[in-house]
Amino acid sequence: MPKYTFRVNGRAVSVDSWDPAQPLLYVLRNGLGLHAVKFGCGLGQCGACTVLIDGKAARSCSTPVAQVGGRAVTTLEGLGTPEKPDKLQAAFIAEQAAQCGYCTNGMIMSAKSLLNQTPNPTSEQVKQGMAGNLCRCGTYTRILSAVLRAVKA
């Protein structure tokens, strides 16, 4: 079976997949037990499955595992823990920027990517930069406050 080697949250991993087209999402969730990444649509429309690949937001539901070989993947687990959250996670917690929490992974990872490229965004830049992430519970205003709080932190 073909094997794919890449880095996840700073560690080298090697996984086999019977199908080179298998989306990274399933490899992370089922192969590596990294459950932060969520299946929302499988179409790249909602953002719940967002991870960073080489520092930039990518939709793991529509990224074939074969394309990830040799690259560095960061998931929400790689940022911090409940005891030691990174500054974005801490800002989301401080703002209580979640309801059901199903979109939260994607929101934080997209924000991470946005801040990697635009460290000091305006409110409007955050809204535009995260246009591809949907929240059905309607916690957008809190998410916006959280991202802006993290910028100031």
Added chain:
Amino acid sequence: MNRRDFLRTSSVVIVTFTFGRTIAESGLAQDTNLGKPVDPREVDSFLAIHADGTVTIYTSKVDVGTGLNIAMTQMVAEELGIPVDRVSVVEGDTALTPDQGGTGGSTGITRGGTELRQAAATARQALLKLGVNADMTNIGMVAGGKRLDLKVDAKAPLRDPSSYRIVGKPILRPDVPKKCTGTNVFLQDFSVPGMLHGRMIRPPSLGAKLISVDEVSIRGIPDVRVVRIQNFLGVVANDEWAAVRAAKALKTTWSESQTLPGSERLDGFVRATAIERDETIVNRGDPATALPSTAKQLSATYWWPLQSHASLGPSCAVVDFRPEGTTIWTASQGPHGLRANFARVFAIPEDKLRVIFMDGSGSYGSNGNDDAAADALLLSRAAGKPVRVQWMREDEHAWDPKGPPQLLDIRGGLDAENRIAAWETQMWLPANVQGSRPLLAVDDAGIAQPHGRGAGQISQNGDPPYAAPNVKVVVHWLKETPLRLSNLRAPGKIANIFAVESFTDELASAAGIDPLEFRLRGITDPRAIDVIKRATEMIGWESRPSPNSRTQSGSVRVGRGMAYMRYKQMENYVAMAMEVAVDRSSGKINVKRITCAHDCGLVINPDGLRNQIEGCILQTLGRTLHEETTFDRSRVTSVDWKSYPILSFPEVPAVDVALIDRPALPPMGAGEAATAPVAAALANAVFDATGVRLRRVPLKLG
């Protein structure tokens, strides 16, 4: 290939299934509590005191991201007199929690919380008699591990709200840090040993019959098994991606027919649908006689389309079917109701069926969770192993039971002083049919089941909350409706208030009176006046009639609108005001700012409450601007986020919420009320900006 092969790796670290095992183990650990009382008359059904001084509360009301868990914790901690961090919650487990009804209709706090509070108050009195000190510091030593063996005392004294130290505080939710770090275990993340992954192949159109399945078409996909029971068709596999691929690749032939009316002119279909019966739900004075002699008369028709719960994560279930006892893990808002229904439909004795709630994607009523559980049950029964089913995106959008289509006609008349003299609302609504909602899998598999229909209390709030001597509200209950229905957040009320509060604005405009002043002239309830004044003050309400007659340059028109309602005419008071900028050339409606004043009686957790109100407002903004389930003669055609858009980040306005706390009054739920005025406030603001009255949702400027 089996799972073990899939996981086998060369030299590097692979950690896997830690969460699944932990949960399975903790699930087993909980089994030591099996046999605990669940009778809602018993204190021990609600509370267990442990030797270490911690307390577990048991409730059938589940937290679907609403903050209910922390609110209940606060209510119990306050009443018992122990710190919040010593209380944990077990929710929605039919083997462990008393049945306080499903989670819906904003009853989580109102019923769930107050029942728990009364149990805690009863327990406190008993504990004091047992020798526990007033500060409860020796509660574990005295009462840990023991049952109190007493009935909940409806007269057990409650603490005076003026002495509250925990209730009313914005205590942080315990689930949020986990949700922000990927460590919260959602149902979608849950696994049990030996579990297979299932995916469904649903009929391509409603009522289609399966003619043939070509299993050769999936020969290249490892370890997949096809499960067919008449028209029920699914696949199970060790590997989730294999199940996904196989469900997509499997070649099938179906006989199809055209059974739907199509969504394009659905309002006409609804109006022409045969009426089962008429019901007069409000009848005051005689509007039919009074109306022709009023000074000014208006009439208007309002339309609300079918809408989806549109959960961000598709519905999911894990089922372990065993003759000796079946377990269903679900995110359903009604675990007890699910058990009762499944026990009947699948002929399983209730005591051999355990339903356990786990966190899922927000459901906002009854989405596809029950159906996914039925899918997983049939697959598990066929495969002889536990099965996890997660629907794909198109399954959720196409097949979740929908919020109903609503058509309303309103006629009204003003007297010579421009007061409402007569008002008549007619509603066309799908009639309830006794029995539970049919499960997709059960119909497909040819198993007999009830074909009930219900979408909640959809006829409430059809009359104006303003003084009017002659008011009549008539519901035409319809025999038919095109799609399966269920409760969708604030069932019926959003559309009814959209109509009532839009029409109120139309009357105000016809009278040439400021919409705020027009409303205040017709209202005497001080709680109503408080919220109306507060919301409009916060937005800096300009007092003038609508539409905005000020000359505006360019193609952008700005305006403001408001709406008010009392939820179910007897619960929360909510008023809302909005500022919009409408581009007349593109038709784009840009909502700039929303203010809301909210009175739900006693406030348990102000931050949790604000979060709910903000969510109510933004979700409903999307429902008003974009959402419509579309279908042709055969199938639903709004099957993803492009064909069924919801509110997106760039559209989000500033939202400002004021809470009016009433510590002496009972606490009411807040998961629904603030949704109800959103559509009307928006349509009124668009009218103010443009002079165009929009009476159909989703709102579109021609």
